[in-house]
Amino acid sequence: MLFTGLEHTALASPEPKRLAQWYVDTLGFRINHEYDGNFFVKAPDGAMLEIIPSQGNAPETAMRTPGIRHIAVSVSDFDAGQEDLKGKGVKFLGEPLNLKGNRLLFFADADGNILHLISRPQPLP
Known part of the structure; x- marks a missing residue:
């Protein structure tokens, strides 16, 4: 099989370090890699999120607006x-x-x- 899964999902944040620490403190994830202001947080089951610096203002979203x-x-x-x-x-x-x-x-x-x-x-x- 060529495509084997999702390696990570990225979230853009105005304060990536603070958000990464929230995932550590709140959900028990761990910061397993960081570079240039980007933080990877890993769940106990191996799932990962990358938290990157955001640019600009976030659009208004709701539970069913397009996108993730x-x-x-x-x-x-x-x-x-x-x-x-x-x-x-x-x-x-x-x-x-x-x-x-x-x-x-x-x-x-x-x-x-x-x-x-x-x-x-x-x-x-």
């Missing part, structure tokens, strides 16, 4: 994850949802990017 709309964060215990985020003062963007057994909770990172906590009873095929 959220990053889903898997969790081993949904209720404990929700309580942990609540204790860290994370901004929730609604109430938890239960969709066909999948539990979801939308929240924002330090720059306002949309993430959601997800717990699935079974992985997708």
Whole structure:
């Protein structure tokens, strides 16, 4: 197979170091590489985000405007994850949802990017 997966997704931030540290402090990621103001943060499962310096003003976005709309964060215990985020003062963007057994909770990172906590009873095929 020629194309084997997604190596990372990039987020542009006015303060990349601060946002990278938010992912470390809030979600338990680690900064595994940095260069020229760019930071790679890595989740315990190996997923990575690159946080790069932004330029200009961010456009207004909502849950369904075109483009990438959220990053889903898997969790081993949904209720404990929700309580942990609540204790860290994370901004929730609604109430938890239960969709066909999948539990979801939308929240924002330090720059306002949309993430959601997800717990699935079974992985997708």
